[in-house]
Amino acid sequence: MKIRGFKHGGIDSMHRVSFEAKSIENAFLPLNALISLRNGPGLAEAEAVVKLGDQVLEGQLLARSTGANSSNMHSSIPGIVRRITQIKDAGSFDSLAIKISLDGSFSVLGKRPERYRWKALNKGDIGYLAQDKGVVRVSTGEPLYPALSKMSVKQEYTLILNVLELDPYSRVEESLFRLRTMDVLDGCAIAARISKPSRIIIAIDERYSAKTLSKIREAIDSCELDAKLQLFKHKIPQDHPRQLALALGINKDDIFIVEPSSLISLHEAIVSNKPHIEQYVFVGGGAIKHPAVLKARIGSPIGDLIEECGGFTSKPYTIVLNNPFTGRAAPDLDCAVGKTTRAILALTESEAKPAPERPCIRCSDCYEVCPAGLKPFLLHKLIQLGKIGEAKAIGLDRCISCGACAYICSSRIALVSIFDTAKKADKDRGQN
Numbered sequence: 344m345k346i347r348g349f350k351h352g353g354i355d356s357m358h359r360v361s362f363e364a365k366s367i368e369n370a371f372l373p374l375n376a377l378i379s380l381r382n383g384p385g386l387a388e389a390e391a392v393v394k395l396g397d398q399v400l401e402g403q404l405l406a407r408s409t410g411a412n413s414s415n416m417h418s419s420i421p422g423i424v425r426r427i428t429q430i431k432d433a434g435s436f437d438s439l440a441i442k443i444s445l446d447g448s449f450s451v452l453g454k455r456p457e458r459y460r461w462k463a464l465n466k467g468d469i470g471y472l473a474q475d476k477g478v479v480r481v482s483t484g485e486p487l488y489p490a491l492s493k494m495s496v497k498q499e500y501t502l503i504l505n506v507l508e509l510d511p512y513s514r515v516e517e518s519l520f521r522l523r524t525m526d527v528l529d530g531c532a533i534a535a536r537i538s539k540p541s542r543i544i545i546a547i548d549e550r551y552s553a554k555t556l557s558k559i560r561e562a563i564d565s566c567e568l569d570a571k572l573q574l575f576k577h578k579i580p581q582d583h584p585r586q587l588a589l590a591l592g593i594n595k596d597d598i599f600i601v602e603p604s605s606l607i608s609l610h611e612a613i614v615s616n617k618p619h620i621e622q623y624v625f626v627g628g629g630a631i632k633h634p635a636v637l638k639a640r641i642g643s644p645i646g647d648l649i650e651e652c653g654g655f656t657s658k659p660y661t662i663v664l665n666n667p668f669t670g671r672a673a674p675d676l677d678c679a680v681g682k683t684t685r686a687i688l689a690l691t692e693s694e695a696k697p698a699p700e701r702p703c704i705r706c707s708d709c710y711e712v713c714p715a716g717l718k719p720f721l722l723h724k725l726i727q728l729g730k731i732g733e734a735k736a737i738g739l740d741r742c743i744s745c746g747a748c749a750y751i752c753s754s755r756i757a758l759v760s761i762f763d764t765a766k767k768a769d770k771d772r773g774q775n
């Protein structure tokens with residue numbers, strides 16, 4: 344099979360920390376769950392439908408979607424509404440959140456999940472269930488059904504099931520695809536029913552063995568999904584939408600990327616009538632004793648999940664959420680798992696490689712790795728001088744925030760965060 348990849352830039356010689364999940368464990372239930380009503384920056388908040396002191400059931404609606412940019416939010420545990428408060432979400436954006444203290448009996452946990460035959464449902468029924476159960480696209484936090492539904496009006500478009508995880512640590516999508524292949528593929532068939540793609544591609548890392556690929560092919564055949572396996576180069580940031588589109592030679596507006604964890608949530612909502620109250624999270628990094636993929640209740644403090652993995656081997660230098668290149672540092676161990684949390688990485692000092700920032704030496708390594716063909720050192724200089732207009736003229740808006748330049752920079756200049764801040768400030772100025 345031809346291995347596809349983008350041509351310019353990227354980082355391909357990346358060490359990968361060895362990890363293979365044998366199973367996915369249920370995390371302990373949190374005593375308190377802090378459920379954010381906004382799933383990401385730039386998205387809208389759901390509107391609370393409970394008040395202080397209310398007793399809520401597991402899976403009960405806490406907040407209702409206010410449109411295509413917000414999702415219904417449900418209580419991940421049975422309990423009492425203790426606080427409705429403004430928080431700084433772990434993703435570093437402001438949001439209203441509801442704190443539930445565990446109390447009462449479980450209505451979902453321990454019950455054998457029902458299994459309805461979704462093939463008899465029409466698109467409207469599927470859409471109603473997906474929205475009612477608050478299913479989101481885990482990579483962005485936007486509600487999954489409206490985003491998929493928008494694609495169905497296109498004459499031609501490609502649905503990509505993205506199993507690529509290219510940073511050295513994260514393994515949640517790979518693990519889910521390996522351990523729950525049939526549910527992921529069934530979820531993919533549901534997504535295809537909603538959005539009517541002209542083709543479906545399953546994006547796989549070139550490092551998969553022939554034996555694994557043949558098992559995946561068998562699974563695809565057995566569920567009669569008209570999908571094609573495609574190998575992609577193990578090169579950062581190949582899993583970014585722009586780089587996937589480039590490697591396939593199609594316009595990025597004509598692809599829709601969805602990951603296994605989103606499809607599992609969709610599948611559970613449609614087939615088992617289950618709200619999106621759980622999140623699959625990889626807990627790893629050199630400072631974690633026993634790395635694992637856990638199925639955690641939304642709103643669980645990240646400290647609880649770390650404890651469940653045996654705690655720290657040594658004091659971590661930093662704890663990063665989601666991705667070591669583009670993720671955010673966790674503010675503390677009390678910050679809560681949300682619908683877009685997929686990894687908690689506790690990194691040691693030798694992994695984080697802290698070093699003081701030094702002046703740029705114009706080595707142009709950042710240019711060599713930039714997949715957008717930009718000159719990051721020049722963008723940095725212009726931003727330092729406050730010349731945002733000139734930075735935009737040479738492509739600041741084409742920066743996809745992949746973090747490759749910051750990773751490679753021997754002067755340890757925080758290029759990607761400088762670019763993100765400049766882009767945000769420019770956008771805010773434009774809105775005022």
Ligand code: SF4
Nearest residue numbers: 703704706707709752
């Ligand atoms: S990699 Fe760093 S030091 Fe080298 S040119 Fe780019 S910004 Fe300057």
Ligand code: SF4
Nearest residue numbers: 713742743745746748
């Ligand atoms: S973060 Fe932006 S400038 Fe840096 S390598 Fe990625 S696309 Fe290029």
